[in-house]
Amino acid sequence: MDTADNDPRLLVDLAVDGGLAATEREALRARLAGDESLCREEREMQRLHEALAAGRVVARPGFTAAVMAALPESAPWADRKLLGWRSVLGTLAAVLALALGAFGIAGARGADGVGFAAARAVVDFAASAALSGAGLLAASWRGVGMAVAAALDLPATVVFGIGVVAVNALLIALLRRPRRRRAALAAAVRRRR
Amino acid sequence: MAAGSRPLAAQAAPPTPDEELVARVLAGDQGSFGTLVERYQDRLVSFLYRMLRDLDTAHDLSQEVFLRVYQALDRFDPQFKFSTWTFRVAHNLGVDELRRRKVRWVPLQRQDAEDESPWERELPSAGPSPYQDLRNEQRGEAIQEAIDTLPGDYRELIVMRHYAELSYEEIAQLKRMPLGTVKNKLFRGRQMLKERLAAYLGD
Secondary structure (H helix, E strand, O other): OOHHHHOHHHHHHHHHOOOOOHHHHHHHHHHHHOOHHHHHHHHHHHHHHHHHHHOOOOOOOOHHHHHHHHOOOOOHHHHHHOOOHHHHHHHHHHHHHHHHHHHHHHHHHOOOOHHHHHHHHHHHHHHHHHHHHHHHHHHHHHHHHHHHHHHHOOOHHHHHHHHHHHHHHHHHHHHHHHHHHHHHHHHHHHHHO | OOOOOOOOOOOOOOOOOHHHHHHHHHOOOOHHHHHHHHHHHHHHHHHHHHHHOOHHHHHHHHHHHHHHHHHOHHHOOOOOOHHHHHHHHHHHHHHHHHHHHHHHOOOOEEEOOOOOOEEEOOOOOOOOOHHHHOOOHHHHHHHHHHHHOOOHHHHHHHHHHHOOOOOHHHHHHHHOOOHHHHHHHHHHHHHHHHHHOHHHHOO
16 A cells, blocks of 8 residues: 555545545544644645636636537437448439339330340449459458468368358447447436436 | 545536436437536636646637537447546547647757857747736746646646546546545645645645
């Protein structure tokens, strides 16, 4: 333990700073009654607190209004939600609309089969993009898996499988996190009440 | 021991807990954030002013702190206190600002290449001093100097306790220090201040 723990001035310091319970304050009061040096310590410490407090500054008038005016109009967390499933659904809807649009244009021109071919081309394009993305991701993870497998002397397929499951679990945990925090916040508010 | 009570600030209990105000803001009541701003603005400005010694920058950074806190409000973890979280953001911004200044700062005196005589570099004023309104300006300056010359970790804790008005528990959480260490360091820091300011604090 620190030597300061045995210093009676520490108790005086805590008392002046409001860090002692009522019973401890009473005990200290009795001790101060017979000790002039501790009484002087208490007076000096009180003056120090007052001197430090005199150096505080306050925010300028209108500061709160300036902060509130600078806040974004829409809540940022509401915007973040849109980046979840809604954006995926939106992308799918856009691809579908593009395909249907191409189909409609071809139909209006009266060219049989062209509209269908155009829509199919759009779908094929989206599928190719998704496949190449997934392929790249898988290749990079497979590379990591092979390196780990070589280090652990395990079959690469097993390590790759474990890696995929772990990454998916991590993603699910991250997606669930804000909801869990909000539930914990609501629980904290209920507890305070 | 009731360590960490806040005798320095007004003792009136806050009408609504911070966590409840945060929950209200998340539920769409933006006005509740104004209550949080009012609650913390003076302590934040005071804290950043002590760190940076520039009132304008302290105000600008305080506004930045509130904006950052608002933008990340849905990520607020209720296992920590709102005050601790806010002051951690403020502390990080203050440290960044100090680092930025360190890079830009130039010595006040240097040897001129031609005549090798020292010359003074003129610096812009840091703005109005908060001590201008105090009767004892000399004492204010002595306190400032005494705080500035404290060892870094003691100075930081003194500023957190006396200007940010954080409780011992909040400081312990913010600095990731045991509560006993916070108490001891504050005690030692105040003892050093008391010795350096003996001329102003004596009977």
